[in-house]
Amino acid sequence: MTSPRTALIAGASIAGPTLAYWLSRYGWDVVVVERAPAPRTAGQNIDVRGVGATVLERIGIRDAVAARRTGELGASFIGPNGEVAGVFPADGSDVDGATAELEILRGDLSDLLVEAGAGAVEHVYGDHVVEVEEHTAHARVRLHSGGVRDVDVVVAADGLNSTTRDVLGLSTRVHHIGLESTYFTIERAPEDDDYWRWYNPGRGRSVQLRPDPNGGIRAVLSELVPPAVAATAVRRTRAEQVAHLRGAFADAGWQTDRVLDGLDRADDLYYEHLGQVKAARWSRGRAVLAGDAAHCASPLSGMGTTLALTGAYVLAGELARHDDHTGAFAEYERIMRPFVERAQKLPPFGPRLATPVSGFGVAAFAAVIKVISSPPLRRLGDRFASRPANAVDLPDYRDLVRR
Numbered sequence: 001m002t003s004p005r006t007a008l009i010a011g012a013s014i015a016g017p018t019l020a021y022w023l024s025r026y027g028w029d030v031v032v033v034e035r036a037p038a039p040r041t042a043g044q045n046i047d048v049r050g051v052g053a054t055v056l057e058r059i060g061i062r063d064a065v066a067a068r069r070t071g072e073l074g075a076s077f078i079g080p081n082g083e084v085a086g087v088f089p090a091d092g093s094d095v096d097g098a099t100a101e102l103e104i105l106r107g108d109l110s111d112l113l114v115e116a117g118a119g120a121v122e123h124v125y126g127d128h129v130v131e132v133e134e135h136t137a138h139a140r141v142r143l144h145s146g147g148v149r150d151v152d153v154v155v156a157a158d159g160l161n162s163t164t165r166d167v168l169g170l171s172t173r174v175h176h177i178g179l180e181s182t183y184f185t186i187e188r189a190p191e192d193d194d195y196w197r198w199y200n201p202g203r204g205r206s207v208q209l210r211p212d213p214n215g216g217i218r219a220v221l222s223e224l225v226p227p228a229v230a231a232t233a234v235r236r237t238r239a240e241q242v243a244h245l246r247g248a249f250a251d252a253g254w255q256t257d258r259v260l261d262g263l264d265r266a267d268d269l270y271y272e273h274l275g276q277v278k279a280a281r282w283s284r285g286r287a288v289l290a291g292d293a294a295h296c297a298s299p300l301s302g303m304g305t306t307l308a309l310t311g312a313y314v315l316a317g318e319l320a321r322h323d324d325h326t327g328a329f330a331e332y333e334r335i336m337r338p339f340v341e342r343a344q345k346l347p348p349f350g351p352r353l354a355t356p357v358s359g360f361g362v363a364a365f366a367a368v369i370k371v372i373s374s375p376p377l378r379r380l381g382d383r384f385a386s387r388p389a390n391a392v393d394l395p396d397y398r399d400l401v402r403r
C-alpha cells in the first residue's frame with residue numbers, strides 16, 4: 001500500500017477547514033496551521049449562496065448551518081432623522097438579496113467546518129509558515145515554532161492579507177476598495193429589531209447594526225478612505241483603532257453613542273481595509289492559494305464565503321483526481337477562474353454612493369431608498385443586483401471518497 005498524500009494548509013477560517021475536510025475524506029493526511037492562538041470567534045454575518053450551499057450539503061452540515069442562521073429579517077435603511085427610509089425584506093432566496101437564506105456568523109460557520117473534520121484533520125494553533133523549500137518529491141515547510149513538515153502540497157488559505165502567499169513566492173497586490181470597516185458585538189437593547197439597520201451620518205461614514213443569534217447585536221462602523229491611504233496605512237493597534245473610531249464617529253447621531261460605548265467592552269474587534277485579490281497565478285510548484293488569499297471578492301460582493309467554500313471543494317477534488325499536483329492546480333484554476341471573475345464584479349453603485357460624504361448625498365440616498373424599496377421596484381432592483389451564485393458547474397467527486 002502506498003502512503004497517503006499529505007498537505008499543510010495555512011489558515012483555519014472557511015477555505016482552510018473546507019479543503020482539509022475534503023482532502024481527509026479522499027484519504028490524505030492533513031495539518032491545518034492557524035496563526036491565531038485559538039479558533040477565532042469574531043466576524044459578522046456572512047452569506048452562503050448557490051453552489052456554496054451545495055458544498056455544505058455534500059459535507060453534511062447544511063441543516064446545522066441553517067439551524068445557526070442569524071435570523072436577520074432583511075435590510076432597513078435609516079434616514080437622516082432616524083426614521084426608516086426603506087425596508088428590503090429577506091425573500092428566502094439562496095442567491096440574491098442583502099440577507100441570504102443561509103446567513104450565519106463567520107465564527108459559527110468556521111466552527112462547524114472545523115468540527116466536520118475533527119478526528120481526521122490535525123490542527124495547530126499559534127503558528128505559521130516561515131519558509132518552504134521545494135524538493136523533487138515533497139515540499140519542506142518550516143514553521144515559526146521551529147517545527148518542520150514534509151508534505152506533498154502547501155496551501156495558503158490565510159485570507160485577504162495572506163503572508164503565506166509571500167513565503168510561497170506567490171505575492172500579489174491587494175486592490176483596496178477605499179472602505180475601512182470595524183466589526184464587533186455590543187449588547188442588545190429592548191428597542192433593537194432583527195433587521196440589518198444601515199445609517200449614514202455623512203462624511204463617508206456608516207453605522208450598521210445586525211442581529212446576533214446568540215443574543216447580542218453585531219455592530220459595524222465603516223469609513224471611506226482613499227485607496228492609496230489604505231494601501232500604505234500602518235495597522236493600528238486595538239487601542240489606536242478604538243481611539244480613532246471614537247473621534248471619527250463622535251458626532252454621528254442615531255444609535256452611535258451606544259455603539260461607541262460598546263467598543264471598550266467588545267472582545268471580538270475585527271478591523272479591515274476592504275479589498276480584492278486578483279492574483280495572476282494561484283499556484284507555483286507544490287504551493288497553491290485558496291479562498292480569499294487567492295481571490296478575495298470583498299464583503300461588498302456578498303460572494304466571498306461562497307467562493308471560498310467552492311474553491312476549496314474543487315481544489316480538494318482535483319488533487320484527489322490527479323496523481324500530480326500540477327494537473328490538479330491547472331484544473332482547479334480552469335474551473336474556478338471564470339466564476340471568481342464574475343463574482344468580483346461589484347455592483348455598479350460603489351461604496352461612495354452607499355456611504356455618502358455630503359449632507360445632500362445623505363438626503364438623496366434616503367430619497368432613492370424610499371423609492372426603490374417599494375415592492376415593484378424592489379423586484380427590479382433584485383434582478384439588477386443579482387449574484388452569480390450558481391455560475392459554475394460543480395464537479396461531483398463522490399466516487400473519490402476513501403474514508
Ligand SMILES: Cc1cc2nc3c(=O)[nH]c(=O)nc-3n(C[C@H](O)[C@H](O)[C@H](O)COP(=O)(O)OP(=O)(O)OC[C@H]3O[C@@H](n4cnc5c(N)ncnc54)[C@H](O)[C@@H]3O)c2cc1C
Binds near residue numbers: 016043106128162
Ligand atoms: C476574524 C475574521 C472576521 C471576519 N469577519 C467578516 C465579516 O464580518 N464579514 C465578511 O464578509 N467577512 C468577514 N471575514 C472574512 C471572511 O471570512 C472571508 O471573506 C471568506 O469567508 C473567505 O474565508 P477564508 O477562509 O478564505 O479567509 P479568512 O476568513 O480571512 O481566514 C483566514 C484565516 O487565516 C488565518 N491566518 C492569517 N494569517 C495567517 C498565517 N500567516 N498563517 C496561518 N493562519 C493565518 C486567520 O487568522 C484566519 O483564521 C472575516 C475573517 C476573519 C478571519
